[in-house]
Amino acid sequence: xxxxxxxxxxxxxxxARHEPEAFRELYRLYFPRIYAxxxxxxxxxxxxxxxxxxxxxxxxxxFEGFExxxxxxxxxxxxxxxxxxxxxxxxRHPVSREPYLFDQLPEIYSLEPSPDETVAxxxxxxxxxxxxxxxxxxxxxxxxxxxxxxxxxxxxxxxxKLDERTVASHLCxxxxxxxxxxxxxxxxxx
Amino acid sequence: xxxxxxxxxxxxxxxxxxxxDGKPTGDPLLDDLARSAPExxxxxxQQLENQxxxxxxxxxxxxxxxxxxxxxGNVIASQFPERISPQKRRPIRLPFTLVAAALATIIxxxxxxxxxxxxxNPSFMALQTDSTETPISAPLTTIPATPIAEILRSLxxxxxxxxxxxxxxxxxxxxxVEIRGISEDRQWYQVVLPDGSQGWIVxxxxxxxxxxxxxxxxxxxxxxxxxxxxxTMTPSPTYVPVNMTTTPPVxxxxxxxxxxxxxxxTDIPPTMxxxxxxxxxxxxxxxxxQPMPDSLSLWALSTSITSLKMQPVVIxxxxxxxxxxxxxxxxxxxxWPENILPDQSLTSVEPMVGIAVNEDIERWxxxxxxxxxxxxxxxxxxxxxxxxxxxxxxxxxxxxxxxxTDYAVRAGxxxxxxxxxxYVDMGDGFQEIVxxxxxxxxxxxxxxxxxxxQMIENADGEPGDTIVLAVTAGDALVLNWLIETGIEITLLxxx
Numbered sequence: 001x002x003x004x005x006x007x008x009x010x011x012x013x014x015x016a017r018h019e020p021e022a023f024r025e026l027y028r029l030y031f032p033r034i035y036a037x038x039x040x041x042x043x044x045x046x047x048x049x050x051x052x053x054x055x056x057x058x059x060x061x062x063f064e065g066f067e068x069x070x071x072x073x074x075x076x077x078x079x080x081x082x083x084x085x086x087x088x089x090x091x092r093h094p095v096s097r098e099p100y101l102f103d104q105l106p107e108i109y110s111l112e113p114s115p116d117e118t119v120a121x122x123x124x125x126x127x128x129x130x131x132x133x134x135x136x137x138x139x140x141x142x143x144x145x146x147x148x149x150x151x152x153x154x155x156x157x158x159x160x161k162l163d164e165r166t167v168a169s170h171l172c173x174x175x176x177x178x179x180x181x182x183x184x185x186x187x188x189x190x
Numbered sequence: 191x192x193x194x195x196x197x198x199x200x201x202x203x204x205x206x207x208x209x210x211d212g213k214p215t216g217d218p219l220l221d222d223l224a225r226s227a228p229e230x231x232x233x234x235x236q237q238l239e240n241q242x243x244x245x246x247x248x249x250x251x252x253x254x255x256x257x258x259x260x261x262x263g264n265v266i267a268s269q270f271p272e273r274i275s276p277q278k279r280r281p282i283r284l285p286f287t288l289v290a291a292a293l294a295t296i297i298x299x300x301x302x303x304x305x306x307x308x309x310x311n312p313s314f315m316a317l318q319t320d321s322t323e324t325p326i327s328a329p330l331t332t333i334p335a336t337p338i339a340e341i342l343r344s345l346x347x348x349x350x351x352x353x354x355x356x357x358x359x360x361x362x363x364x365x366x367v368e369i370r371g372i373s374e375d376r377q378w379y380q381v382v383l384p385d386g387s388q389g390w391i392v393x394x395x396x397x398x399x400x401x402x403x404x405x406x407x408x409x410x411x412x413x414x415x416x417x418x419x420x421x422t423m424t425p426s427p428t429y430v431p432v433n434m435t436t437t438p439p440v441x442x443x444x445x446x447x448x449x450x451x452x453x454x455x456t457d458i459p460p461t462m463x464x465x466x467x468x469x470x471x472x473x474x475x476x477x478x479x480q481p482m483p484d485s486l487s488l489w490a491l492s493t494s495i496t497s498l499k500m501q502p503v504v505i506x507x508x509x510x511x512x513x514x515x516x517x518x519x520x521x522x523x524x525x526w527p528e529n530i531l532p533d534q535s536l537t538s539v540e541p542m543v544g545i546a547v548n549e550d551i552e553r554w555x556x557x558x559x560x561x562x563x564x565x566x567x568x569x570x571x572x573x574x575x576x577x578x579x580x581x582x583x584x585x586x587x588x589x590x591x592x593x594x595t596d597y598a599v600r601a602g603x604x605x606x607x608x609x610x611x612x613y614v615d616m617g618d619g620f621q622e623i624v625x626x627x628x629x630x631x632x633x634x635x636x637x638x639x640x641x642x643x644q645m646i647e648n649a650d651g652e653p654g655d656t657i658v659l660a661v662t663a664g665d666a667l668v669l670n671w672l673i674e675t676g677i678e679i680t681l682l683x684x685x
Contacts, residue, residue, distance in 0.1 A: 003210065023246050027239055032229065039228035052230070053238050060245040064253065125226030136604040136684065137641060148227040150209050153202070166602055171205075172198050175219065182219050 002029060003150060006073060013074050016063070023063070027056060030075075034082050036148035040129065041086050041141075051089055055082045076158040079149055083141075083159060131181050139174035142167060252342060337369040337402025339379060345397045347389035350413045351378030358389045367391075369402065371410030380410045500525035503556050504536040510551040515583075515666075516542050521557060534559035544583040544666070582660040584643065585669055589657055592679050599657065601644045604684040607637040607669065609677050636672070637665045639684050657681075 004012065012029075016022035034055060039048035058081055066077055132143055138160075145156045153171070157164040204215050214221045341361045348355040351373035361367065367381040370388065378390045379398075391398065503526045510520055521539045535556045536542060545562050599605060612629040644658040661669060672679055 018250075020243065020246050020250060024239070024243055027242055031235055031238070032227075035230040035235075036227035039230070048228070049230070049234055053241065056238060056242045057245055060242050060249060063246075064249065121225060124222055125228075128222055128226045129228075136639070138602050138604065143223070146205065147209070147223045152206070162602055166600070168202055170602060172201060175201065178223075179219050 002032070004029065009074050010068070013066070023060070026074075030078055031056070033148070033150050034078065036150075037079065037144055038082055038086060040132070040144040040148040042089070047089065051082070051085050055085050058085070072158060073155060075151065076155045079145065079151060079155070079159045127185075128178075128182070131178055131185075134181065135174050135177060139170050139177070142170045143174050143178070146171060337400065337404070337407060339367050339369055339381060339391065340399040340401065341365040341367070341397065342399055343397055345391055347381070347383065347391055348378075349389060351375070351380075351390045352412070355390065355413075358387070359383065361391065369400070369407065372404075372407040373412060374409055376409075379407075499528040501528045501531050501535075502537045503531060504539055504542060505556050506551045506553055509553050510547050510557075512547055512549045515544055515546050515670075516557075516562075518543050526556075532556055532558060544585075544663075546586075582641075583663050583666040584658060585661055585666055586656050586658050587669070587673065587679075592657065592681055599642055599645065599681055601642055603642045605640050605642060606635040606682045606684050607640055607672075608633065608635045608680045608682050609672060610634075610680070611677055635682070637661060637668060640665070 012022055012026055016026050031052075035048070035052050038051050038055070039045065042048040042051065055078075059078060062081075066074065068074075132140055135143065141160065142156055145151045145159060146153075151159065153164050153167045156162075157167045160167070162170075204217070205220060207213065208215050208220055208224050212224070341363045343363050345361045347358045347361055349358055361383075365384070367383060369379045369381050371380040372378070372393070373380070373390070377393055379393055379400075380388055380390055383389050393400070502523050504521050505524050506520060507522050508520055510516065514520075518539055521542055523537070523539055526535075535558055542557060542562065547557070547561050549561060551557055551561055610631065610633050612631050614629045641660045642657060643660050645656075659669075669679075
């Protein structure tokens with residue numbers, strides 16, 4: 001997961017205000033993270049793609065109006081937009097709140113050379129993602145922002161308007177939950 | 191791993207390292223989690239990148255042109271096109287290209303003459319690169335003799351210089367039309383349409399790029415069409431231009447004079463409201479004329495003289511009795527002059543939906559933050575609450591209605607709302623308790639998996655008396671019923 005530090009982010013954002021190529025760099029930097037986060041929260045790949053497209057087109061539109069306020073970061077701003085789009089989707093499609101179906105999960109386009117390994121990794125990823133859906137909405141969101149969006153706890157706190165310690169607490173509890181379920185299912189395997 | 195509120199610092203550090211450098215931690219769960227992030231198909235990523243960059247280029251272009259219009263008015267380009275998307279590179283851009291070429295030649299000459307090295311400013315470098323992308327083959331020339339307008343975004347063409355004239359057609363970017371003249375108030379251009387007919391378009395730089403000499407334009411009198419709609423827009427001290435969707439940066443009008451004195455809004459005439467918001471508005475459009483249309487036309491209606499900074503404000507479209515849970519059709523966003531905007535006014539309908547008003551609000555009155563049940567002092571906060579509810583209804587419940595519990599509730603927790611009640615069968619005939627029929631105690635987790643959005647604090651920072659919950663619309667009904675009937679509610683941690 002390619003990440004840059006806060007200073008680099010500021011420089012890039014500043015340059016992108018008058019240089020389209022810098023905006024392209026921002027896109028390439030954040031696309032995988034935004035996609036992973038959105039796909040991690042959606043049931044169908046088509047919906048994830050629609051939302052990610054909406055997010056980036058919206059960002060392109062609103063970018064000029066973005067300004068740093070306080071400790072706020074561009075990353076948090078971006079993820080907040082993504083999160084709002086996901087929320088809007090669920091407001092419009094409440095039926096989509098069904099449990100994840102394995103064959104509907106977003107695909108992983110792995111670069112792994114071995115087909116066997118790819119299949120195994122795909123299955124394991126599917127399984128984990130289905131476990132994540134069993135968490136409470138807040139914890140599911142935090143896990144997704146953390147592991148798929150690659151956000152720091154401070155950034156998650158900013159996106160969700162929570163205290164950073166609350167985020168840390170939720171994260172640890174969510175992992176404990178997952179660990180339990182993950183382990184018990186592994187133990188039951190032949 | 192954790193106790194209530196505590197967290198494992200080692201674990202957190204491990205995760206940060208894993209996400210920062212991708213090195214496996216040895217913990218199967220963490221490693222698998224990091225590996226399970228969904229990836230997009232390369233085709234989709236590339237396709238979207240092209241789409242986004244086309245949009246970005248367009249945005250830069252609009253920005254540049256707007257700046258150009260603001261700084262000079264006329265065609266003289268203050269800088270080169272930074273990056274022009276392929277679809278923008280069309281022959282119709284020739285006049286602009288010629289001027290850019292002229293300026294490029296002059297600046298190039300100056301740089302050479304002074305023997306200076308080009309600056310290392312990345313944007314300047316980009317300009318240099320781009321100058322090779324934009325075909326410059328014409329000799330130095332002057333401003334075109336016949337002014338033209340390059341359409342920047344979808345624009346309605348009317349049969350006369352005013353929004354009350356019928357629409358003829360719509361022009362889309364990047365169409366270019368020849369300008370024949372200008373209206374007496376200099377707010378409309380008479381143009382020649384692609385089919386050879388004539389029409390009028392607004393002069394706003396947001397919509398068109400004017401190329402030519404504006405001062406030389408001939409003033410063309412308006413056609414002798416007597417508009418009807420305009421009579422309904424009678425000047426009034428309480429004029430409230432209405433726009434349901436788009437925020438015009440500044441609304442101004444030739445007929446309206448802002449009043450500095452305090453204004454009472456109880457008598458806003460319905461004719462001042464957006465037609466879609468006023469069902470009983472007696473509008474009689476003339477034959478062939480569209481009713482008061484879109485935001486663009488309203489914006490265009492506002493011609494110059496006095497500029498009023500307008501701000502969005504949420505108003506009630508009907509009388510809303512205290513205690514009513516607001517729905518979207520009860521409210522609308524309108525625009526009021528900034529100087530008379532009430533304190534604590536709200537700007538967006540969406541966050542208000544599903545929230546109860548704590549006192550009567552009369553029709554046409556603004557809905558204020560103090561009118562709604564969740565009082566936090568900050569609208570943004572409320573919006574956040576709403577957004578974080580993800581399609582659920584935000585309900586604020588007084589803690590007086592919540593039974594004592596050892597469970598210390600905090601924002602972000604998921605809880606169940608349980609009720610305990612006794613019931614007895616009633617006789618069919620007289621609605622009396624059937625003799626010898628014992629009461630049955632019912633314990634029920636009536637509403638499950640409710641997210642606690644916030645515990646409202648008192649001014650002194652101590653926990654206050656209100657808890658804000660996100661529930662489904664159905665559960666909100668149940669919760670309201672529980673509150674109204676006085677049945678005690680117990681909060682329990684969700685299973």
